[in-house]
Amino acid sequence: MDRRDVLRKLTTGAALPLVGSLFPAELLAWGREVHASIGAVPQAGAVLLSAQTLRILTPACERIIPADDTPGATAAGVPAFIGHMLANWYDEPERARVIAGLESLDAVSRTRHGRPFGASSSAQQDALLVELDREGPDHWFGTVKYLTIWGYYTSEIGVVRELGQVSHGGRYDGCAPYTPRTRAASENGRAS
Amino acid sequence: MTQAGTRDYDAIVIGSGMTGGWAAKELTELGLRTLVLEAGRPVVPSTDYSEHRPVWEMPFRGRGDRRYVNRRQAMQRNSVSFDEGSHRFWTDDVDNPYTTPEGKPFHWFRARQVGGKSTIWGRQVYRWSDLDFEANARDGMAVDWPIRYRDIGPWYDRVESFIGVSGQREGLAHLPDGPFLPPMAMNCVEAHVAERIRASFPGERLMTIGRVAVLTAPHNGRAACHYCGPCQRGCITRSYFSALNATLPAAEATGRMTLRPFSVVRHLTVDPSSGKVSGVHVIDAQTRASVEFRARVVFLCASAIESARILLNSRTPQHPGGLANSSGQVGRNIMDHIKNAGASGRFDGWADRRAVGDRPNGIYVPRFRNVRSRHADFVRGYAFQGGASRQGWQARIREPGIGVGLKQRLTDLGPWTMNLGGFGEMLPNEANRCTLHPTLVDAWGIPTLHIDCAWGPNELAIRKDMSVTAAEMLEKAGAKQVQPHANATTPGGTNHEMGTARMGRDRRTSVLNGWNQAWDAPNLFVTDGAFMTSSGNQNPSLTYMALTARACHYAVEELKRGNL
Numbered sequence: 001m002d003r004r005d006v007l008r009k010l011t012t013g014a015a016l017p018l019v020g021s022l023f024p025a026e027l028l029a030w031g032r033e034v035h036a037s038i039g040a041v042p043q044a045g046a047v048l049l050s051a052q053t054l055r056i057l058t059p060a061c062e063r064i065i066p067a068d069d070t071p072g073a074t075a076a077g078v079p080a081f082i083g084h085m086l087a088n089w090y091d092e093p094e095r096a097r098v099i100a101g102l103e104s105l106d107a108v109s110r111t112r113h114g115r116p117f118g119a120s121s122s123a124q125q126d127a128l129l130v131e132l133d134r135e136g137p138d139h140w141f142g143t144v145k146y147l148t149i150w151g152y153y154t155s156e157i158g159v160v161r162e163l164g165q166v167s168h169g170g171r172y173d174g175c176a177p178y179t180p181r182t183r184a185a186s187e188n189g190r191a192s
Numbered sequence: 193m194t195q196a197g198t199r200d201y202d203a204i205v206i207g208s209g210m211t212g213g214w215a216a217k218e219l220t221e222l223g224l225r226t227l228v229l230e231a232g233r234p235v236v237p238s239t240d241y242s243e244h245r246p247v248w249e250m251p252f253r254g255r256g257d258r259r260y261v262n263r264r265q266a267m268q269r270n271s272v273s274f275d276e277g278s279h280r281f282w283t284d285d286v287d288n289p290y291t292t293p294e295g296k297p298f299h300w301f302r303a304r305q306v307g308g309k310s311t312i313w314g315r316q317v318y319r320w321s322d323l324d325f326e327a328n329a330r331d332g333m334a335v336d337w338p339i340r341y342r343d344i345g346p347w348y349d350r351v352e353s354f355i356g357v358s359g360q361r362e363g364l365a366h367l368p369d370g371p372f373l374p375p376m377a378m379n380c381v382e383a384h385v386a387e388r389i390r391a392s393f394p395g396e397r398l399m400t401i402g403r404v405a406v407l408t409a410p411h412n413g414r415a416a417c418h419y420c421g422p423c424q425r426g427c428i429t430r431s432y433f434s435a436l437n438a439t440l441p442a443a444e445a446t447g448r449m450t451l452r453p454f455s456v457v458r459h460l461t462v463d464p465s466s467g468k469v470s471g472v473h474v475i476d477a478q479t480r481a482s483v484e485f486r487a488r489v490v491f492l493c494a495s496a497i498e499s500a501r502i503l504l505n506s507r508t509p510q511h512p513g514g515l516a517n518s519s520g521q522v523g524r525n526i527m528d529h530i531k532n533a534g535a536s537g538r539f540d541g542w543a544d545r546r547a548v549g550d551r552p553n554g555i556y557v558p559r560f561r562n563v564r565s566r567h568a569d570f571v572r573g574y575a576f577q578g579g580a581s582r583q584g585w586q587a588r589i590r591e592p593g594i595g596v597g598l599k600q601r602l603t604d605l606g607p608w609t610m611n612l613g614g615f616g617e618m619l620p621n622e623a624n625r626c627t628l629h630p631t632l633v634d635a636w637g638i639p640t641l642h643i644d645c646a647w648g649p650n651e652l653a654i655r656k657d658m659s660v661t662a663a664e665m666l667e668k669a670g671a672k673q674v675q676p677h678a679n680a681t682t683p684g685g686t687n688h689e690m691g692t693a694r695m696g697r698d699r700r701t702s703v704l705n706g707w708n709q710a711w712d713a714p715n716l717f718v719t720d721g722a723f724m725t726s727s728g729n730q731n732p733s734l735t736y737m738a739l740t741a742r743a744c745h746y747a748v749e750e751l752k753r754g755n756l
Contacts, residue, residue: 064594072599084251089258129594137590146589149602153585154253156246162603163585170418172549174379178582179544180604183596 048083049099055118056102057082057144063125064148069184070162073152081151082144094143101140105132201227201450203747204472204487206457206502209308210733211720211740212493213435214351216443216451218744219491224751225448227485228440229455229474231494232283232304235311235436241426242277250276271301271687273312277425281305281312287635291642298526298643299684300497306453307436309495309687310733312424315405315432315552316577317357318730319348323366323563328726331571334525334620335696337725338706339739341368347738354442355433355737356411358553359403367558367730374408375401379547381539381580381608382555388669389557397560397665402553402577405433405734414438421550432552454478456636459506460490460515460716468715468756469515475636489715489747489756493740496721497526497626500692501641503703503718504628516693516710516718521703523627525620525691526645527727532681533655534576534613535662537671542608546582554579557612557665559729561657570653574616574729576662582608610671614658617729619650620691624683645683655681688732690721708743715756717743 049057061073061082073079086095105128109117113124132141152158159165164181202224205215212228219226247254256276261269268274268282283302292298303309322341329336345368352370360375378386378401386399406423407416414437415429423432430437443449454477461484463470471484492499500523506515514522557576561567583606591601624645632640647655659676666674696702699711704723710716719740721732728735750756 065599066595068596068599081253089252089255126595133592133594142590145594149585149589150253153602154247156248159246159248162599170420170549172377172419172547172551174377174382174547174551175542175545176548177544178546178605181600183600 048080048087053099053102054079054083055116056106059118059125060102060105060129060144061148061151063122063129064145065152071157073148076152076155076157078148078151078155081155082147085147085151090143097140098143101144199483199485201225201485201487202751203227203489203491204229204485205491205493206472206499207231207308207493207495207720208306208440208451209303209435209493209495210310210313211736212308212491213310213439213443214737214740215491215493215719215744216449217439218741219489219748220443220446220448222744222748223448224489224748226443226450227487228443228449228451229457229472229485230304230306230308230451230453231456231477232306232308232453234453235306237426237428237436240280241428243420243422243425243427245277245425252276267299268301270299270682270685271312273314273424275422275424277422278312281424288640289632289634290640291629291632293642293644296644296646297682298645299682299687300643300689301684301687302495302498306440306451307434310434311426311436313434313733314687314731315423316556316731317352317355317403317405317734318556318558318575319368319370320344320728320730320735321366321368323559324726324728324730327572327728328620333571333726335694335698335701335725338695338697338702343706344735344738344742347742348734350741351734351737354412355405355438356407356414357403357405358408360400362398362400362558364558366563370403372403373411376404376406376408376551376553377401378555379580380542380545381610384539384541385580385610385666385669385671386555389665392665392668393560396564397557399555399557399576399665402556404553406552407431412438417552419549419551421552423552456638457494457502458482458636458638459502462506462508462511462515462713464510467713469713475638477636480636488751489717491740491744491747492716492718492722493720496690496692496724497641497643499718499720499722500626501628503693504626504641505639507628516703516712516716518712519699519701519703521622521694521701523641523692524622524625525694526624526626526643526683526689527618527620527691527724528645528683529686529688529727529729530574530616530618530647530651530655530681531613531686533616533658533662533678534578534611535659535666535674535676536609536611537663537666537669537674539580539608539610539669539671546605561654561661567657569657570650572617572619572650572654572729574614574654574658576612576614576658578610578612580608580610582606610666610669612662612665614655614662615686615729615731616651616654616658618683618727619648620694620726621648626692643684647683688721688727690724690727690732693718693722694725695723696725707746708739709746714750715747717747719743 058079061078065073106117113120203219203226205228208230216228267285325337359372361369417431456475458473461471469490504514559573561573585602626641626643629642659678663676693703695704708717708719
């Protein structure tokens with residue numbers, strides 16, 4: 001039996017004693033395959049948020065974690081994740097507080113910039129969000145930002161593309177080289 | 193031959209976890225037709241394990257369904273390795289209630305499925321020595337252990353050889369070495385701290401890599417660890433030891449094991465003329481039907497407090513205090529290990545280094561208090577576990593700012609920090625006990641427990657000292673911003689509960705003799721953590737497994753001699 005046969009057999013769960021003959025990277029790959037076959041992940045929360053709320057939330061998430069040389073919060077599916085968490089993880093008062101907060105952000109944008117938050121410029125959006133950020137983590141915006149970061153860095157894009165955590169070949173190296181990611185400057189994604 | 197549907201066996205093992213798995217393996221390999229009763233459901237590794245499922249495929253990104261958990265597992269969730277993938281390996285708190293006195297909480301972590309808590313254990317394994325077995329006698333406390341290291345040493349060898357333990361030989365008399373597989377590596381900061389501790393406290397303190405029941409080389413048909421990380425969600429390559437991964441398959445291979453899940457033991461029945469256990473009364477968890485099984489010998493391996501509960505629930509008019517309880521010690525002397533004290537500090541070097549791979553292990557500082565000298569404030573001692581790592585985005589999730597600058601700061605690894613967390617010995621105290629609740633029953637109508645347990649002054653003195661010596665070592669190693677901590681912690685929280693049916697030399701003051709055999713019922717053996725006469729500071733499962741194997745061989749010899 002060659003290695004390929006062993007792997008194929010393992011995915012049926014019929015040959016557990018054979019795992020000793022595999023390389024660590026093969027074990028990891030096989031394990032992923034087994035778990036992927038367990039079943040589809042339930043599609044998170046049908047309740048989610050109204051189109052109106054999403055028109056405010058989506059650009060807010062994207063300005064918190066923008067696309068630059070890696071994708072940002074929108075591409076990583078953060079707005080839907082936040083909708084799911086507000087619907088299924090947080091309690092009703094917190095969900096109401098965040099939705100009311102997003103609506104107030106829209107109202108302030110109309111007053112100050114003469115257009116809804118989603119239709120204002122990136123610079124205008126940033127100015128409003130920086131103000132909210134200064135209110136600290138207990139403010140409703142603190143919840144949005146917390147969920148944006150959590151959602152982004154636990155998304156496939158966040159883990160694989162941004163953090164670069166790919167299969168490590170099944171080894172442990174406690175003293176591996178590390179260089180911080182260098183990113184291209186981006187007009188759209190100005191730092192704050 | 194074991195007939196389907198038979199109710200008569202050579203042996204019955206109650207529990208399929210850490211010790212039940214060992215009893216099943218040893219008894220079947222010694223030729224006994226053995227029934228293993230498990231209160232919970234079967235576990236199928238290929239569908240119930242989830243260690244390789246990426247976090248983004250989990251509906252709650254690893255944190256679990258908060259509303260469900262708050263409703264059904266509000267207590268179990270306190271366990272350190274409880275997460276979205278592993279929560280199914282803890283019990284449902286609504287079905288399995290217990291009570292504690294007002295203001296005296298106790299964390300009772302429980303697992304009801306095939307494999308028990310061995311699927312979610314911490315995998316750290318350390319031998320005891322006579323420093324521990326002689327402790328009660330030396331301090332004049334509780335009762336003396338009826339055994340010494342020479343009695344258990346060969347059984348440690350047997351267990352470690354089977355389960356596979358990776359570790360570094362250190363030649364310490366009070367933390368004996370075993371037949372180790374190659375040790376896991378320390379990371380750069382840990383290696384530095386280890387070197388500084390040896391230089392600063394020569395002959396007194398040292399830091400070694402954790403001794404862990406995780407394979408670093410293929411062993412007995414199981415694969416070496418591939419460093420994926422979340423062991424508590426299962427291990428499809430069987431690289432860490434659990435009943436599911438090793439002992440139950442070995443028992444199964446003999447053809448003499450009958451494993452019966454969904455079998456909740458209500459009580460044991462006793463033959464009044466012989467005093468022996470005559471039957472095991474089971475409630476089928478699915479049908480709620482009662483069924484009684486019989487065997488020549490019974491091993492109680494249901495976990496320390498659960499086993500005490502079964503003994504207490506086995507009361508009769510002749511034995512109103514419960515089975516095997518003429519000493520009155522069943523349910524008493526609950527011990528755990530005190531934790532949540534130590535120190536952390538920052539290391540500014542090694543900015544160009546990181547750890548790659550998720551090592552399911554940390555470092556270990558063996559006990560150094562009351563080993564060669566005597567501490568003024570407390571008896572016994574403690575060990576440290578911990579490790580060094582670089583902080584990730586989770587540590588900076590409240591970072592101010594937005595935009596690319598924030599993204600960069602979140603993505604960059606933070607400085608190295610090193611943490612040392614103590615695990616301290618808890619003294620036996622008869623007042624720390626569980627009793628049958630007068631009215632409260634579980635989902636199967638079985639009386640549940642009231643648990644009354646608190647730390648004593650010796651444990652609190654140990655906790656204080658842990659924060660002092662941890663900070664001292666980190667400072668000697670050159671850490672910056674060293675922060676000692678000694679936080680409140682709930683008894684039971686370390687998940688090392690033990691002591692509720694202690695061994696001893698005298699049937700008037702102990703429940704079991706030196707072979708884990710009940711003084712009052714010679715065909716009953718209790719080999720989970722209940723037998724512990726003192727707690728040591730070592731993670732206890734290795735000692736449970738070794739004495740289980742020893743008791744099995746003794747029981748089979750006694751059967752052959754016609755003594756049971």
